[in-house]
Amino acid sequence: AQKVTQAQTEISVVEKEDVTLDCVYETRDTTYYLFWYKQPPSGELVFLIRRNSFDEQNEISGRYSWNFQKSTSSFNFTITASQVVDSAVYFCALIPLNNAGNMLTFGGGTRLMVKP
Amino acid sequence: EAGVAQSPRYKIIEKRQSVAFWCNPISGHATLYWYQQILGQGPKLLIQFQNNGVVDDSQLPKDRFSAERLKGVDSTLKIQPAKLEDSAVYLCASSFIGGNEKLFFGSGTQLSVL
Numbered sequence: 001a002q003k004v005t006q007a008q009t010e011i012s013v014v015e016k017e018d019v020t021l022d023c024v025y026e027t028r029d030t031t032y033y034l035f036w037y038k039q040p041p042s043g044e045l046v047f048l049i050r051r052n053s054f055d056e057q058n059e060i061s062g063r064y065s066w067n068f069q070k071s072t073s074s075f076n077f078t079i080t081a082s083q084v085v086d087s088a089v090y091f092c093a094l095i096p097l098n099n100a101g102n103m104l105t106f107g108g109g110t111r112l113m114v115k116p
Numbered sequence: 117e118a119g120v121a122q123s124p125r126y127k128i129i130e131k132r133q134s135v136a137f138w139c140n141p142i143s144g145h146a147t148l149y150w151y152q153q154i155l156g157q158g159p160k161l162l163i164q165f166q167n168n169g170v171v172d173d174s175q176l177p178k179d180r181f182s183a184e185r186l187k188g189v190d191s192t193l194k195i196q197p198a199k200l201e202d203s204a205v206y207l208c209a210s211s212f213i214g215g216n217e218k219l220f221f222g223s224g225t226q227l228s229v230l
Contacts, residue, residue: 004158033216043205043226044119045159047218091158095216103172104219106158 002027004094004107012113013082021077021110023092034068034075035093039109045091051075082114118142120222122208128228134196137225140189141210147171149219150183150193151207159207165191166214198229 003026013019025034036048049059051068059066063080079086092107121140129135141148146167151159162181163173168188176183180199185191195202205226209219 009156035218037221043207043223045207045209045219045221047220050216050218052216093158097216103161103164103174106160108156108158 002029002032002094002096002105004092004105006090006092006107006110008110009108010111010113012115015084015114015116016081018078018080019082019112019114021079021090021092021112023075023077023107025073025075025092025094025107027094027096029096032094032096035095035104036066036075036077037091037093037106039089039091041088048077048090079112082112084114084116087112087114120208120210120220122206122222122225124225125223126226126228128230129198130230131200132197134194135198135227136192136194137206137208137227139191139193139208139222141191141208142220145210145212145220146188147211147214147217148185148191149209149211150191151209153205153207153224155204162193162206164214171214195227198227200229203227203229 005024032053034051037045039045065078067076089109089111091109095104148165150162153159162176163183164171165185168185183193205224207224209221211217
């Protein structure tokens with residue numbers, strides 16, 4: 001069985017600060033996908049990124065960047081120059097591909113509050 | 117493009133009552149998911165449909181929860197009878213094929229069982 005841990009339950013920053021959300025995962029599968037989703041106050045989860053286990057290149061998309069390190073089983077998410085609109089709950093998730101009964105497993109989420 | 121539609125948005129019931137939630141996925145999406153999200157936790161998969169067939173319902177409490185997707189489009193999730201611990205947000209999601217694809221989520225139904 002797989003497990004995703006987001007140790008930071010809540011983070012509070014002031015606008016324009018950089019912030020990193022940690023994600024650590026456990027899986028016995030060699031092939032898997034990792035995701036980040038954002039859940040704003042409206043409730044629907046919004047897809048941010050997907051990364052497969054064979055691609056350890058870091059990715060940057062605007063103010064967002066992701067650092068995938070297989071050696072430490074981590075897939076951390078950094079927001080540069082945070083804005084109030086970034087306030088939301090962020091979820092890291094994993095799905096293995098080797099088992100017949102694979103399902104997407106979410107971490108507990110990190111609530112980010114960006115203050116003006 | 118229309119997103120995943122869910123109704124109702126909120127529901128308050130007393131324990132032992134029944135409740136049903138409805139979901140209409142994005143047009144053309146073959147895979148539909150129901151997730152339960154308890155306050156302060158990440159979503160937990162209850163059931164996954166591929167068209168009108170069940171792919172995974174291993175975490176569905178089948179003594180009280182049921183779900184159907186008869187025509188392979190919209191879906192209904194029912195709880196009968198409800199317990200206090202069923203208080204949660206019930207999220208519906210869909211994807212084109214399934215597997216490792218990204219999911220599109222609805223806004224959820226917030227259920228309070230008193």
